[in-house]
Amino acid sequence: MTPAEWRAALHAEGVRFTELDGWTTRGRDAATGKRFGPVHGSLTHHTAGVTSLNAIAFHGQGPAVPPPLAHAYLPKSGVLVLVAAGRANHAGLAARNAWDAIVAERPIPRPDPSTGTVDGNDGLYGLEIENLGDGRDEYTREQYDTCVRYNAAICRHHRWGPGSVAGHLETSIEGKPDPRGPVEGYGLRGRFMFTMTQLRADVRERLAHPAGWSPPAQEADSMHPAYVNLGLSRGVLLGAGEWTEVQFTREWNDEAGAHAANSAVFVAGPARFSGTLSLRFEGLPEGAVVQVRQSEYKDTKRVQDHPTDEVLATPGSTYRVLPLTNRLGTGRTMRVWLRNQSATDIEVVSAVLKALVWKEG
Numbered sequence: 001m002t003p004a005e006w007r008a009a010l011h012a013e014g015v016r017f018t019e020l021d022g023w024t025t026r027g028r029d030a031a032t033g034k035r036f037g038p039v040h041g042s043l044t045h046h047t048a049g050v051t052s053l054n055a056i057a058f059h060g061q062g063p064a065v066p067p068p069l070a071h072a073y074l075p076k077s078g079v080l081v082l083v084a085a086g087r088a089n090h091a092g093l094a095a096r097n098a099w100d101a102i103v104a105e106r107p108i109p110r111p112d113p114s115t116g117t118v119d120g121n122d123g124l125y126g127l128e129i130e131n132l133g134d135g136r137d138e139y140t141r142e143q144y145d146t147c148v149r150y151n152a153a154i155c156r157h158h159r160w161g162p163g164s165v166a167g168h169l170e171t172s173i174e175g176k177p178d179p180r181g182p183v184e185g186y187g188l189r190g191r192f193m194f195t196m197t198q199l200r201a202d203v204r205e206r207l208a209h210p211a212g213w214s215p216p217a218q219e220a221d222s223m224h225p226a227y228v229n230l231g232l233s234r235g236v237l238l239g240a241g242e243w244t245e246v247q248f249t250r251e252w253n254d255e256a257g258a259h260a261a262n263s264a265v266f267v268a269g270p271a272r273f274s275g276t277l278s279l280r281f282e283g284l285p286e287g288a289v290v291q292v293r294q295s296e297y298k299d300t301k302r303v304q305d306h307p308t309d310e311v312l313a314t315p316g317s318t319y320r321v322l323p324l325t326n327r328l329g330t331g332r333t334m335r336v337w338l339r340n341q342s343a344t345d346i347e348v349v350s351a352v353l354k355a356l357v358w359k360e361g
């Protein structure tokens with residue numbers, strides 16, 4: 001695919017993406033003297049690390065595996081990054097029997113090196129999805145949705161079926177395990193395990209619809225409120241005297257969907273919600289206070305602050321569970337702000353928000 005074809009195919013399929021500087025000319029074609037293509041399939045990987053874009057685009061994996069390591073990178077946000085249009089070092093050697101099956105769009109047998117090997121980098125697009133690959137780290141809903149759209153975009157462009165979609169574990173002669181791990185959910189489906197059989201089924205479903213299609217979304221009703229459970233991926237510094245907005249960066253469940261567009265937002269109106277916010281602080285001097293408030297927004301403007309709770313420091317680390325109950329009108333969103341009233345910087349070690357959300361209207 002040319003850069004223009006990549007952009008058109010991804011746009012049509014509803015993929016949110018950015019372009020890394022230089023991606024249209026990045027590749028290993030000149031360095032290897034082998035021109036990328038013809039392409040026969042799309043290979044999906046997990047990074048087995050976090051924030052791996054620099055390694056994928058610029059550093060590679062040491063002198064033996066120079067960059068780029070993929071054509072595209074897919075972080076937890078679900079916003080794809082185009083990294084390279086040329087040859088990329090992602091597939092290594094593929095077993096001939098697996099390669100032949102991908103080319104023919106037949107079920108892929110276990111990769112058997114005794115059937116011979118093919119340089120997978122000659123003819124496979126490579127997608128690296130940010131995931132620890134430890135079998136516990138979750139692929140976010142946004143990541144999986146983009147993964148399905150990305151693979152479908154490639155298939156639709158080339159007029160391939162889902163049989164051209166493969167995982168590294170299906171081609172590798174070194175026993176690579178990727179991609180694997182739990183997925184937060186997709187469409188009406190809750191948490192499930194990432195398998196290539198499931199991904200191909202989801203790509204097949206997409207390809208049966210026009211490119212602009214979206215899978216049905218969960219709808220909350222009064223009997224079944226949406227469940228929202230958000231947290232922090234790491235501790236956050238809270239400067240002395242400062243008001244700080246809580247950016248929930250780790251998502252366990254976001255059935256209400258408001259958090260996807262802005263990490264500080266946990267619910268959008270019209271809705272009623274009820275739940276708890278659990279906070280743990282380190283370094284808060286005994287007797288000092290952290291103020292907690294819910295701030296209501298209209299678009300990006302703060303329009304109302306709701307009664308403040310106060311967390312009073314206890315010896316050692318300070319831990320409190322606060323109730324969160326409120327009602328939001330149409331077009332309003334809610335965020336959490338914290339103010340460290342002590343004279344020293346402290347750390348928010350964890351902030352876990354759990355709420356049931358009843359959508360109105």
Ligand SMILES: [Zn+2]
Nearest residue numbers: 045046168178
């Ligand atoms: Zn891989």
